Amino acid sequence: MIKVEGLTKRYARNVAVDHISFQVEKGQIVGFLGPNGAGKTTTMRMLTCFMPPTDGSAEVAGFDILDSPMEVKRRIGYLPESPPVYPEMEVIEYLNFVGRIKGVPKAGMARRIDEVMEKCAITDVRRKEIGKLSKGYRQRVGLSQAILHNPDVLILDEPTSGLDPHQIMETRDLIRGLAGDHTIILSTHILPEVEAMCERVIIIAKGKLVATDTVANLTSRLHGTEMVSVEVAPRLSSTAAAGSDGHVFLSQVQQKLEQVAGVSRVLHKESRDSRERFTVESLQGRQIRPELARAVIESGWNLNELHSVGLSLEEIFLQLTAEHKPEETPAPGITAAPLSGSAEASGVSGEAQ
């Protein structure tokens, strides 16, 4: 249904999208995952014929985006990041306008609009001005606009951004309900969202394709390892004895944690009032929490906190990009992380802009 080959978008100073190739089969929901500025929106804009690629080609529903943009546009429903609604229009009026410019036949228009409003649960606000609707409603109006002409392909740019958790759940349900009839590409920078909605995932960072895989494969690949957050503090008496030398304590704890069986690496996160926080990553398939706790206690330190943390997108990128080109990732361990401030802020590969 969608075939992308070597798609590239170059601007004067930077490359927004760099030779991306992938395919999406009919009826699939594909998640387009990447941090902000990775090139998701640019790729989508090229697929929707909003802007032409610098290089490469793409085919949507059997039509080339450069050769027959009109045919592509007829078969695509697109929801940009901010819903393209006219605040002064009433919902039903807006859908009428969109229906006409999308070429929905006049005869079935009223019925189709009713159908779509039903599907997106906006029938109760049909006579309201869009500008006066809540953000969740506006997003759904945007979505109804995208599906109005019953397109083969739906392209949704961050469909849940800026919504509250309840609205996010509703929107996800709605999108899941649309699968089957439509082939859907949706972009997001939230991993659970992909897990919740998509069958396949395409990960890009800095304009490059990092991975494309089924969601099941990806999560098993990533969740085999465990990330544990540990906060350790020296006992009060021993602080006095050590002459409150934070650095010594820090490296002692770091060493101790690294020696625990099953630990693959230890990242120092932050120090506050002589309490040190670390993120410890396990080797594939190892439970390390009991061992970590024992190691800390046996060394005579206070264990303030110990809990398992999910992988953040940054860390996934760190992992995935590390698999691809290890030379670009910062060396693990204390030397890479500044003493104050978290590892996320230190500009790992996910911070593409």
Add this chain to the structure above:
Amino acid sequence: MNVLTICRKELSSYFRSPIAYGVMFFFALIAGYFFYVATYSFVTQGLRAAMMGQSQPMDVNDYVVRGLLSNIGVIGLFMTPMITMRLFAEEKRTGTIELLVTSPLHDYEIILGKWLAALILYAAMLGISLINLLTLYLYGRPAWKPLLIGYLGLLLQGGCMLAIGSFISACTRNQIVACVGGFGINLMLWVVGWVASLDSSTLTHVVGYLSIVDHIDSFSKGVLDSKDAFFFLSFIFLGLFLTGRAMESIRWRA
């Protein structure tokens, strides 16, 4: 068909924002003032002429209509940027331009639709000023053909300014910039006519020819000069063509 859809949408958003009402109000006010002044001086001069015993009657078309028409054109210079400023800039700012561009519409349909809506609004404003002139028929019998041709000229001239305004609006996402830019260009196109009176070299002639105000003279005299009509039409075409280029630039600029 698509042109009309876009046009209708633009018109309805004009009348839902205060812009249309504000612009029409001030246009009516200023045009009404000019009409009052023109008729007042015509009447007093007529009276004086009658008292001096001049038998030759004064022509309403010459004294009132002609001057008034070119004045209305000048008001248009100030008002048209306010009509066109939001056409594209607003859609670019809110992102609705993405809806239009990714819909199966040709660029020219979007541009023509928007320009047509602006032209209809301008025509409505001219219509208001026409009401003033029609009151002259209560007291006299001014020739109606020059009046009609004069208004046709105003409409064409307005079309030019609206096409330029569309172009400026398509270049920016800021309405204020679009308004000021359009106003500046309109002003330029007005004052370049003045250089023509400096000397008679080819350069001043060419530059002076660009003045959109001067080309309305023949119309307000009641002469339908194909040369001036052609000037206006090609000017409109150029403006809309540039709008198309500017719209396309959205696609290769970030």
